[in-house]
């Protein structure tokens with residue numbers, strides 16, 4: 617990959633990240649993602665192109681709207697930067713290939729679900745349900761292959777569904793939403809069952825550690841904990857980027 621390729625592909629990633637921000641803001645509000653053009657969420661003034669440049673505009677405006685002076689969330693440049701890094705990492709891993717497009721689409725969905733679950737505590741069906749279908753369809757031709765994809769989506773959805781049911785029957789409160797069930801099914805469909813299980817393990821451990829840290833630091837009890845979909849998204853991105861050696865080692869170890 618030449619330096620020019622890196623710069624161009626990274627900039628493409630930043631631009632896509634900018635579009636993901638639109639999805640993150642509008643999908644939970646059931647607004648169209650392509651109309652109207654970007655506007656300040658506080659004063660509704662439409663943004664000029666120079667206020668819409670990924671990363672650069674937020675930094676140049678010092679995180680405030682030019683007219684109403686309301687702060688612009690740092691979530692916007694963070695999502696753009698993460699998307700840029702995801703594009704470069706995926707390019708490095710897969711080269712220009714069909715799998716690159718599939719894995720980038722998957723990663724973008726995870727970034728959107730991460731942010732929406734964090735802010736609104738929902739995981740929109742409009743992402744997870746088509747995600748299950750697209751992930752399985754891609755696996756008919758591409759890694760992880762349709763068997764691993766099918767087992768991944770069935771077990772991924774099934775495990776969380778059962779955990780949720782048991783939790784509900786024994787504690788009488790909803791512990792696991794159907795959104796989490798569909799999201800892990802989607803992760804299984806795209807990554808296959810071994811990386812799906814690794815995602816679940818990573819998400820559960822990091823969620824538990826984070827929850828204990830919140831309680832110990834006195835910032836609230838279990839209710840204040842972050843939504844599980846947020847941890848699933850991070851676990852899925854880590855598994856997709858770095859999980860295969862761990863899975864190979866584990867499966868080889870016990871063969």
Ligand SMILES: [Zn+2]
Pocket residue numbers: 656657658659660661681682683684685686
């Ligand atoms: Zn404004």
